[in-house]
Structure formats: structure tokens, C-alpha cells
Amino acid sequence: MALNKYMHPRNIYRTPPDFGKLSQMYSEFSAISKVDVTGKITIDFKDPHSLRVLTKCLLKSDFNLDVDIPKDRLVPTLPLRLNYILWLEDLLDAIQRKDEISGLDIGTGACAIYPLLAAVQNKWNMVGTETDEESFSKAEENIQKNNLQELIKLKKNLTKSIISHVFTQDNKQDFDFCMCNPPFYSNLQELCESRSPARLPPKNGFTGSPQELITEGGELAFCRQLITESQEHKDNVLIFTTMVGHKYNLNVLIQVLKSEHIKHTHTEFCQGRVTRWGLAWTFKDYDLYNLVPPRDKPRKKHTPTIYLLPELANCENTTEAALNKINEMLDKLNISHKLLDKRGNKVTLDIVANTNTWSNQRRKRRLQKRIELCTKVPKLDPDKDVTENTSVNGDQVDGVSNSSDIPVLPKVIESQEELSEKNCHEYAEGSAHTSNNQPLVHAFFKLVKKENNILLEIEYLDGSAGKEGLHQIVQYIKNNWK
Structure with missing residues (x-):
């Protein structure tokens, strides 16, 4: 729109310029203008040369300014x-x-x-x-x-x-x-x-x-x-x-x-x-x-999303305690955060998430357990037959013994090193990093104490993951609050 x-x-440009008049006044403008099927005079706004000529002619006609705009500079x-x-x-x-x-x-x-x-x-x-x-x-x-x-x-x-x-x-x-x-x-x-x-x-x-x-x-x-x-x-x-x-x-x-x-x-x-x-x-x-009050054009009013944070056990119900808890979780998620304002019972944090570290938490925990399990399993010698006797924790195992002391090994379609490397990669990767300099999520967190309640107000600013990414972070905080 x-x-x-x-x-x-x-x-003065609330009323669009009269291109017909400009075409009559300046031959340079006439050379770049064209008449469409309705008789309306237009120019190609996607052509930098046309933009230079238009701006130069407007400066002359409306302000009596003679300005040379270089080809390799901003119009x-x-x-x-x-x-x-x-x-x-x-x-x-x-x-x-x-x-x-x-x-x-x-x-x-x-x-x-x-x-x-x-x-x-x-x-x-x-x-x-x-x-x-x-x-x-x-x-x-x-x-x-x-x-x-x-x-x-x-x-x-x-x-x-x-x-x-x-x-x-x-x-x-x-x-x-x-x-x-x-x-x-x-x-x-x-x-x-x-x-x-x-x-x-x-x-x-x-x-x-x-x-x-x-x-x-x-x-x-x-x-x-x-x-x-x-x-x-x-x-x-x-x-x-x-x-x-x-x-x-x-x-x-x-x-x-x-x-x-x-x-x-x-x-x-x-x-x-x-x-x-x-x-x-x-x-x-x-x-x-x-x-000179802020002048914003009328648009859909932004209503911040507000959450009531439950009281934390074994500590006072204060914004300071809530701030420490949120900082702890943001650090765990490797989400950068900066204190912008702290006055009375109101605290404002600027948060920037560049990597999705909050999704698929249960899956990541399972992968971590697999990694830990694999590190406890003795290396298999690829030159030996798996049916040969193998010593585990000092006990003799014959082939594929069902001894309860022996962890169940993964299918031998990958070597132990390949499996561990693959799982570690999946665990650490989490989700694709943002593909450019734009963060996944950029937002404000505002902690406010009203009466005896601690409120978390979130304000989405920007990010390739959109508002959905911000709400996922908040959901993680809610799930892990206690």
C-alpha cells in the first residue's frame, strides 16, 4: 500500500509530481518518460538513470537547485x-x-x-x-x-x-x-x-x-x-x-x-x-x-504477550530472582542477552538467538545418552570375528552373550566411531544456524512485578524464525521454570 x-x-509531495508538466519543462525528462495506453505519462522507476533525471528535475522545478548526481552514488x-x-x-x-x-x-x-x-x-x-x-x-x-x-x-x-x-x-x-x-x-x-x-x-x-x-x-x-x-x-x-x-x-x-x-x-x-x-x-x-509526540501512521495495534510466572521455590518472589532464573536458562540455550533497563520492579532484557538450541530437547537428551553409552562400550577390533571371546569389565564373553552386564550394541552397520561422531554432530547442531546476519530471534523480555505477581512481557522485534521462534523460547522457559 x-x-x-x-x-x-x-x-509538497503528498500530491504526486505532474510528469506531464516536467516533460514539457525539461527535455531530459521527456527523453526518459513514456505514455501508457491510458495516456498517462510514466517513467521506469527501476532504472537508476531515470531516477537520477527525475530527482534532478524535481530539485530544479521545486527548489531551484541545480544538482549533479553521480552515476555511482545514491540518488x-x-x-x-x-x-x-x-x-x-x-x-x-x-x-x-x-x-x-x-x-x-x-x-x-x-x-x-x-x-x-x-x-x-x-x-x-x-x-x-x-x-x-x-x-x-x-x-x-x-x-x-x-x-x-x-x-x-x-x-x-x-x-x-x-x-x-x-x-x-x-x-x-x-x-x-x-x-x-x-x-x-x-x-x-x-x-x-x-x-x-x-x-x-x-x-x-x-x-x-x-x-x-x-x-x-x-x-x-x-x-x-x-x-x-x-x-x-x-x-x-x-x-x-x-x-x-x-x-x-x-x-x-x-x-x-x-x-x-x-x-x-x-x-x-x-x-x-x-x-x-x-x-x-x-x-x-x-x-x-x-x-513533539511520536507520529506513527495508524496500523494494527501491537499487543504484547504477557505470561504470569509461577513463584520459584526456596526464594523470594522478586524480579531479581526471576531475572537470575531467566539469565540461567538463556545461558543454557546459548542465547545472548543484555540488560537494557532496570528500575524499581521493572527489568528489560534485549535477547538475540542465532541458533535454535531450544527445539527437540527430549530427542537431544536421548542422543546425549547414546553418546555416553557408546563411550562406555569397548572398542571392537574390526579385524576380529565378533564371535571371538571378548573381555568386558574383566568377564569373558563368548560371542553374542546375553550377559546383563553388557550394554546392547547398535547394529553393526556403522563403526562405533562413526556412530558417536554422527550423534555428537546431531546433538550439537540442534537446528540450522541463520543463513545470514539476521538472527533467528531478536526480542525484548520485560519482567514486571505487579502486586505479588511476576509478569513476563515479550516483544518480538525481528528474526528469520519469526514470532513462532520467540514463542518456542518462551515455551521452553515455561516448561523448565521450576
Whole structure:
């Protein structure tokens, strides 16, 4: 379903562009457009060249910007970029900042699209940072081409920091806001496998270079670092913001901010078939959540699943005791877990399962017993006839004796070593590991004490095993709680 109606209310692209008018105004656009059987003028959205021409013509017609978009760089989606700018306007208006606004754009890209839009729309003073040499040079050209050098400055980032390199002893500049469109993915495989097969195919073609789309640890690690650096420079920026590409990462980052008691808010950026999210936080005395409440398009409301945990024997009925028990079981299942928040009678865990270690527990126990049994059986000499006398525990056994002291051997279709190796492999393997960087299950566990009851609230975030995988983990916890 197209999400245009959920765009920011002031976004001019809530009304789709008039392709007929663009075709008349720009010969370059006319060359890529075509007329369908109904007389409607369309373009091939899957063709990167067509996307570049469309974006270039829209920037010229709607903002009087002359922008050169390199063939090997990301083609900015204007409705999305404008959504971000308009949300920043809302945030600044809420804290009553209206004049001489200054902003920091992290990773400005070859088009320097955010500084250009901010400068022509609002006359904001912008600083754009960039790590890639080619993108930096092209951004300088686009700024000069539009005579916006007075409003836009560029700074090359030669460090591993995200914003710390901006605030040096020689540069004491402060900003009203920072903004960022971070790389979403940690590697090429994650990029290629990021879209669920259940979703409709993307309407637009693929554009962008690896340095624009990929960063070590993906966007989650990038945004975590940004939050860490923001704490070091809380006096230099009024409002920190970033775009987030994956909803489950937004949920994790919100929990990080909550655990640090940092005031924050968030929003949705909707356009076409794509949804992105905006996250803002501040260390100043602004209640962003109430000043600019989260803006989500209407959807089916998520109702968390809540379980009542029975009281544990021989210990107090507290969230601390329940947390220790759950940590113990998660460790046993080799499921990684991190404490995100712990306040009063409420505890939040971030859990990530990369391998299915919870299924077929009875089968695995049987296999383990077989392994233990096989290790106690004496090795058979393959060169000897099985009917020859064999000594077991010091007793003489004649051939296939029925002595009760002798374990029943498996069928001799496999050697003892082969059987043990096979069973060990089956036991250790459990279930296939996730085939890409996406975990099997990523979720929040929340322990809450209400009256004298301990409740386990689960919130599914993501994972190739789906919600069913999460419920299987919870079922294991319920089965083994006592």
C-alpha cells in the first residue's frame, strides 16, 4: 500500500509530481518518460538513470537547485529527505528556536542534499561532514554551483569518530541540531538479503555505493556510537537526531536512551512503499516526547504477550530472582542477552538467538545418552570375528552373550566411531544456524512485578524464525521454570 497519505502534512509531495508538466519543462525528462495506453505519462522507476533525471528535475522545478548526481552514488529520495527537514522544523519550533539556525549533517554525501534543502528552504547555516573523498569533492561542486557557500560549509572526516572530530579546540561552533542518514547495513550479504520475500518488490531501482550503504556493525552500532559521542558533546548540540532504517533497531535505540534517562522522541517518515524512522534526543531541559509526540501512521495495534510466572521455590518472589532464573536458562540455550533497563520492579532484557538450541530437547537428551553409552562400550577390533571371546569389565564373553552386564550394541552397520561422531554432530547442531546476519530471534523480555505477581512481557522485534521462534523460547522457559 502506498504510504503517501502518511507523509508529513507540509510535504509538497503528498500530491504526486505532474510528469506531464516536467516533460514539457525539461527535455531530459521527456527523453526518459513514456505514455501508457491510458495516456498517462510514466517513467521506469527501476532504472537508476531515470531516477537520477527525475530527482534532478524535481530539485530544479521545486527548489531551484541545480544538482549533479553521480552515476555511482545514491540518488536521494526527495519526499523522504523533505520529511526529515520538516520534522526538524517541528522540533526547533517546539523549543522556540526560529532565527539563525545552525545544523550539522553527518555524512552529507555527494549531493549534499540535506544542507541544500535546509539552506534554500529555511536559510539555515549548515555544516556537512564526509569521509569519502569523491563524495566530498562532488558535494563542494554542488554547493558552489548553487552559490550557497555562505550558508553551507563542508568538513572532511579523517577519523573514526562520528561527531567528535567536529568539536576541536580550534572549532568551538555549537549547533541547534545534528542530523544523519547512516549506512543501514553491515556487509553486502546483509544488504542483499535485507528485504523479506513476503514484501512487495521495491518500486524503485537500486542506487548507492558501498560506502554510503555499509558500515561496520550496521546502523545499530553506528547509532549506538552516535549516542555515546552525544553524551560527550551534550553542550554543543541542542537536539541530536538520526534516521533509522529498521524498526527493530529503533526499538533497541529507544531502550538505550531510556536506560540512560535521556529525553527523546521519534517519528515515522512515510513515502511510497518505504517507511523510515526518525529518532531525536536531548540533554537540555526539553520534554521532546510531549513537545513533539511520536507520529506513527495508524496500523494494527501491537499487543504484547504477557505470561504470569509461577513463584520459584526456596526464594523470594522478586524480579531479581526471576531475572537470575531467566539469565540461567538463556545461558543454557546459548542465547545472548543484555540488560537494557532496570528500575524499581521493572527489568528489560534485549535477547538475540542465532541458533535454535531450544527445539527437540527430549530427542537431544536421548542422543546425549547414546553418546555416553557408546563411550562406555569397548572398542571392537574390526579385524576380529565378533564371535571371538571378548573381555568386558574383566568377564569373558563368548560371542553374542546375553550377559546383563553388557550394554546392547547398535547394529553393526556403522563403526562405533562413526556412530558417536554422527550423534555428537546431531546433538550439537540442534537446528540450522541463520543463513545470514539476521538472527533467528531478536526480542525484548520485560519482567514486571505487579502486586505479588511476576509478569513476563515479550516483544518480538525481528528474526528469520519469526514470532513462532520467540514463542518456542518462551515455551521452553515455561516448561523448565521450576
